[in-house]
Amino acid sequence: MTGVSTDTREDHAVALDTASDAALRRDDFLIPPAVGGAFPLTAYFAGNSLGLQPRATRAELMADLDAWEEYGVHGHTDADRPWVSYHEQLRAPAARLVGAEPREVVIMNSLTVNLHLLLASFYRPTAIRHRIVIEDSAFPSDSYAVRSHVAFRGHDPETAVLRLRPRPGEDALRTEDIISTLNDHAHSIATVLLGGVNYLTGEVVDMPAITAAGHGIGATVGWDLAHAAGNIPLHLHDWDVDFAAWCSYKYLNAGPGALSGAFVHASHLGNPAIPRLEGWWSTDPASRFEMLPVSTPQLSADAWSVSNPPIFSMGPVRTSLEIFDAVGMDAIRSRSLRLTGYLRALLMTIADRCDMAIVTPEADDRHGAQLSVRVSTDVGDLVERMSSNWGVVADDRRPDIVRFAPASLYCTFHDCWRAADALSQELTGEGIA
Ligand SMILES: Cc1ncc(COP(=O)(O)O)c(C=O)c1O
Structure with missing residues (x-):
């Protein structure tokens, strides 16, 4: 204390x-x-x-409504904050918040949707290496997400999801126990997906040590930062985290159901060996409107974005990030x-x-x-x-x-x-x- x-x-x-x-x-x-x-x-x-x-959120939302009223479809390009590139304004402050390079971050979708998109890329099971590690007290949405992913890839959620439990009589997980579980199951673990701050106990886990241990056994490591973003300092790039996602409605104050952030480490950007689920917002903006049948992936986390962004949900995130930027x-x-x-x-x-x-x-x-x-x-x-x-x-x-x-x-x-x-x-x- x-x-x-x-x-x-x-x-x-x-x-x-x-x-x-x-x-x-x-x-x-x-x-x-x-x-x-x-x-x-x-x-x-x-x-x-x-x-x-x-207080600033209402005016921010009204400004976006005014732009729609004034410009109609031309707001995509002519609004004060053109909608076609609106999400670009969120990238740098969001990156500062989580300790990332701007190209490693995109604001999109909601949290569980982003976890699914990221798992689609970073959970690459084989017959032997097919397990996902979560906390036994993971937020239920994460548990459902990983169970559905392993089932989607033909594995049994009862055995393929490895749940970390505290020692008897204890509430928090110990880093050394997490790492020894990873080592004990080294050959069967494909992905580790943990909460950086546990939603139930408020426990902060040692993200750099666990990320390094996960990599040491050949697994990919992702973090659910719903309770960490805006709460504790994060250094996702330096910690070598593979992927992460967070919501903006808790400590970030961007409103109910607010947009989520997603992080993909720079070392994975542009790697053709990592597949993605794609849509027209994954492709390079320079050729997006050439209506080509094959995408040209962007060399940023935007490659994981699928749809055009919900503009009226972006203003509250912008307001939030301005406050976090100003205070630090x-x-x-x-x-x-x-x-x-x-x-x-x-x-x-x-x-x-x-x-x-x-x-x-x-x-x-x-x-x-x-x-x-x-x-x-x-x-x-x-x-x-x-x-x-x-x-x-x-x-x-x-x-x-x-x-x-x-x-x-x-x-x-x-x-x-x-x-x-x-x-x-x-x-x-x-x-x-
Ligand atoms: C740790 C954690 N993960 C996932 C979720 C689910 O978030 P969403 O409904 O935005 O997908 C929550 C929601 O509170 C959460 O606290």
């Missing part, structure tokens, strides 16, 4: 918020009103599920460690008084902006009561986890205090102080 305080007084939380912090951009966001409690606005801790709306991931991470450390210290004082445990690892390099708490009460009911009685929005993952995401850009120390106070009130009948 970094700079942790165990002072549980509300005044102290308020005082912590007086220090200026470049990563706090609360005024740039629309904070939902509270349905209950003493404060007009919610203390919002569900940004790892759906981030809040930046290092400042976001630094504030995140302070907020999360403070919230952890407060929650620990509740754990001393009731049946509750924090399952998210404590070391700075093992967690992002999320604390997952295991409780022995009905989590759906608990989350509902925290909202209706105290105006604190967290979320539950059944059967027994409540997740709190102190998002750097808009959560305050006082929000953390409110979250701990609400949890304490609901679990022990007493406040935090």
